Amino acid sequence: MKRVKKSMILSSIFMGLGQFYNKDYVKGIIFSLVEVIFLLRLPGIFENIHGLITLGEEPQKFVNGVIVQGDHSIYMLINGAITLIVVTLFAMIYIYNVNDAQKTAKAVKAGKKPLKLKAFLKEVLNKNFPQLMITPAFIGIVVFTILPILFTVLLSFTNYSSPNYLPPRNLVSWVGLKNYKNLFELDIWNGTFIKVAIWTLQWAGISTVLNYIVGMFLAILVNYKGIKFKKFWRTILMLPYAIPAFISLLVFRLGLSGPGPINNILGQLGLEKIAFFTDPFIAKIMIIVINLWLGAPYFMILMSGILTNIDAALYEAADIDGANAWQKFRNITFPMVLFQTAPILIMTFAFNFNNFNIIYLLTDGNPVNSNFKYAGSTDILITWVFKMTNDQGQYHMASVVAIVLFIFIALVSIYSLKRTKSFEEEDMI
Amino acid sequence: MEKTLNEKQKLSDYITKLVVIAILTIASIIVVLPVIWIVLSAFKTGSSLFSSTILPQEYTLIHFKELFTETDFPIWYLNTLKIATINMLISVVITSITAYAFARFKFKGRKISLMAILVLQMFPAILAMTAIYIILMKFGLLDTHLGLILIYAVGQIPYNTWLVKGFMGAIPKSLDEAARIDGASNITIFTKIIFPLSRPILVLVALTNFMGPWFDYIFPRLVIKTASKKTLAMGLFEWVRSQSTTHFTRFAAGAILVAVPIAILFVYLQKHLVHGLAQGATKG
Numbered sequence: 001m002k003r004v005k006k007s008m009i010l011s012s013i014f015m016g017l018g019q020f021y022n023k024d025y026v027k028g029i030i031f032s033l034v035e036v037i038f039l040l041r042l043p044g045i046f047e048n049i050h051g052l053i054t055l056g057e058e059p060q061k062f063v064n065g066v067i068v069q070g071d072h073s074i075y076m077l078i079n080g081a082i083t084l085i086v087v088t089l090f091a092m093i094y095i096y097n098v099n100d101a102q103k104t105a106k107a108v109k110a111g112k113k114p115l116k117l118k119a120f121l122k123e124v125l126n127k128n129f130p131q132l133m134i135t136p137a138f139i140g141i142v143v144f145t146i147l148p149i150l151f152t153v154l155l156s157f158t159n160y161s162s163p164n165y166l167p168p169r170n171l172v173s174w175v176g177l178k179n180y181k182n183l184f185e186l187d188i189w190n191g192t193f194i195k196v197a198i199w200t201l202q203w204a205g206i207s208t209v210l211n212y213i214v215g216m217f218l219a220i221l222v223n224y225k226g227i228k229f230k231k232f233w234r235t236i237l238m239l240p241y242a243i244p245a246f247i248s249l250l251v252f253r254l255g256l257s258g259p260g261p262i263n264n265i266l267g268q269l270g271l272e273k274i275a276f277f278t279d280p281f282i283a284k285i286m287i288i289v290i291n292l293w294l295g296a297p298y299f300m301i302l303m304s305g306i307l308t309n310i311d312a313a314l315y316e317a318a319d320i321d322g323a324n325a326w327q328k329f330r331n332i333t334f335p336m337v338l339f340q341t342a343p344i345l346i347m348t349f350a351f352n353f354n355n356f357n358i359i360y361l362l363t364d365g366n367p368v369n370s371n372f373k374y375a376g377s378t379d380i381l382i383t384w385v386f387k388m389t390n391d392q393g394q395y396h397m398a399s400v401v402a403i404v405l406f407i408f409i410a411l412v413s414i415y416s417l418k419r420t421k422s423f424e425e426e427d428m429i
Numbered sequence: 430m431e432k433t434l435n436e437k438q439k440l441s442d443y444i445t446k447l448v449v450i451a452i453l454t455i456a457s458i459i460v461v462l463p464v465i466w467i468v469l470s471a472f473k474t475g476s477s478l479f480s481s482t483i484l485p486q487e488y489t490l491i492h493f494k495e496l497f498t499e500t501d502f503p504i505w506y507l508n509t510l511k512i513a514t515i516n517m518l519i520s521v522v523i524t525s526i527t528a529y530a531f532a533r534f535k536f537k538g539r540k541i542s543l544m545a546i547l548v549l550q551m552f553p554a555i556l557a558m559t560a561i562y563i564i565l566m567k568f569g570l571l572d573t574h575l576g577l578i579l580i581y582a583v584g585q586i587p588y589n590t591w592l593v594k595g596f597m598g599a600i601p602k603s604l605d606e607a608a609r610i611d612g613a614s615n616i617t618i619f620t621k622i623i624f625p626l627s628r629p630i631l632v633l634v635a636l637t638n639f640m641g642p643w644f645d646y647i648f649p650r651l652v653i654k655t656a657s658k659k660t661l662a663m664g665l666f667e668w669v670r671s672q673s674t675t676h677f678t679r680f681a682a683g684a685i686l687v688a689v690p691i692a693i694l695f696v697y698l699q700k701h702l703v704h705g706l707a708q709g710a711t712k713g
Contacts, residue, residue, distance in 0.1 A: 074563060129534065130531075130539075134526075137523055137586050140579070141549065144564070144580060145549050145552065145583065149557060151559075224445075226446055227449060227453075235696060237453075237457060238696065243691070244662075244688055244691055246646060247467075247665070250680070251463055251466070251467050252463065254669060259477075259478055260478060293463075382553060389558055389559055406552050413547075413548075414548065
């Protein structure tokens with residue numbers, strides 16, 4: 001036991017020492033190299049952590065009419081975030097190194113010889129094969145998903161915003177929970193947040209259910225017995241699904257705009273033009289209707305497949321019992337379809353909840369609503385965040401809303417996914 | 430008595446059928462009208478959205494010619510084709526090896542990694558645009574196609590890993606074991622057995638990743654600054670999003686050249702797509 005303990009202590013003092021002690025030179029060199037690199041980088045790491053804490057101390061100055069650059073808070077923030085991730089990874093390797101020292105010592109005690117370089121590489125390729133395979137994905141996700149999320153979380157605790165806290169001209173500082181408090185307590189923010197959130201829920205709920213019902217209706221019609229040219233109908237009706245959505249949305253936007261063909265025809269008929277996208281209520285209706293055009297075909301195709309797979313014997317039995325069409329639908333078709341599509345229904349809701357394209361391309365969140373802070377009448381949460389980031393430079397509040405939004409959508413999705421089959425499969429648990 | 434009942438039944442059947450066909454016809458007209466409008470617009474003379482007649486009075490191919498002689502459209506097309514192809518290749522490789530690791534091996538951190546990517550998949554990249562912009566700047570990837578490709582290829586990993594892992598999980602393990610007895614390594618098993626057998630789902634992954642860059646106008650606008658590096662969706666978007674919609678007919682012609690190949694691909698592969706999506710949702 002002594003050897004094991006000694007190895008672990010040695011490896012805790014300096015990475016790889018315990019491995020050297022057990023004459024495992026290959027691992028010893030690798031681990032100690034990691035530590036040496038880390039130590040060489042230490043000054044930079046301390047500087048970055050210090051920067052993360054202060055977010056800059058030297059503001060931009062004018063000296064004799066020349067700009068002298070000060071600290072750039074946002075670069076310091078991102079460097080700090082990267083450093084946090086690096087330090088976390090290092091800590092994990094450190095712990096792994098101590099565990100490995102224990103394992104190595106035990107192996108030596110059991111009479112095993114440490115591996116030479118070639119054998120070691122072969123062993124790694126074999127034993128750590130899955131870890132090696134997921135490494136590229138892991139690095140990618142850390143850089144392009146985890147780091148942005150961490151950065152967004154950090155931003156939500158700062159005052160990074162236009163016009164007074166915009167680097168490089170100004171410094172940004174930590175404000176604690178102030179932004180969150182403002183979102184939930186300050187009337188102008190809270191009012192906008194609640195109303196935009198309600199419309200987001202309404203939009204996602206109504207459009208999902210509507211698309212589902214209409215899609216099912218169309219699927220039943222196309223598959224109605226005795227209807228000819230089924231393939232022809234199906235192909236026509238799936239067109240909206242096949243055309244890139246950003247094109248069809250722009251087409252609708254233009255087609256229903258002031259000088260567009262619909263209002264043009266209305267004008268020629270001597271009727272008044274309709275403010276499709278300039279009246280808040282009509283705009284909301286139009287968004288839902290146009291999304292029906294875009295989304296119902298997807299459900300139609302999906303359900304066509306399910307409908308054709310329902311056992312015909314069920315309907316025959318129902319016929320013998322004298323069931324009518326509605327009874328057959330209610331007791332056979334609907335439950336069968338719902339059972340198989342429930343997870344997709346929830347996924348669609350989550351998708352619509354963050355359906356950036358439709359709002360941005362159709363209305364851009366407009367018409368303008370003077371009661372809202374930086375949001376228009378048809379803005380949903382995600383387009384509101386986008387506007388605050390892209391147009392208004394309100395990065396701090398945009399981050400707060402983004403985090404709240406993410407937490408909500410993650411909870412809903414996890415809750416619903418936990419109830420689906422994939423979680424019950426043995427290999428998940 | 431029985432005969433009349435039968436005839437009544439026949440009549441009501443006939444009427445129902447008529448109603449069904451009527452509804453299908455109306456639905457088809459609603460579906461097709463916007464498509465017809467944009468197609469006609471592409472062949473219309475002039476450039477404006479407004480037209481005094483419903484049908485154009487003259488037809489012309491000038492807008493298609495303009496696309497190739499007067500605009501950057503061909504460059505955008507090539508850029509998008511390049512980005513789409515590279516994105517497709519990287520995505521298929523990275524997704525398939527990641528899914529293989531999760532589907533076939535038990536290792537420390539497996540469950541927590543799976544849970545983590547499930548949650549991360551819910552985070553829309555649009556919400557972190559500021560962060561992505563600054564990260565790209567830090568790595569010198571702003572205004573490069575590589576930056577764009579990395580955003581796409583990494584962004585698709587979580588969802589598609591789940592999709593492909595579900596599919597690979599259904600491939601019988603006895604195949605691997607038999608090969609292992611014959612001395613095959615993990616890599617051989619992947620390239621000779623798992624990868625070929627997963628072809629249906631990988632075709633889906635390839636296809637969705639190939640098509641993604643044709644639709645996306647958000648990230649190109651964030652990343653790309655140089656005119657010659659623009660992508661199609663970005664360029665088309667800019668033609669009609671300026672307040673004066675003076676390039677409307679040109680947009681229509683460009684839109685057709687983008688939508689037609691994509692739509693044909695879609696219709697041709699419809700079963701594949703829907704099947705894959707449905708499977709992804711139920712199987713995980």
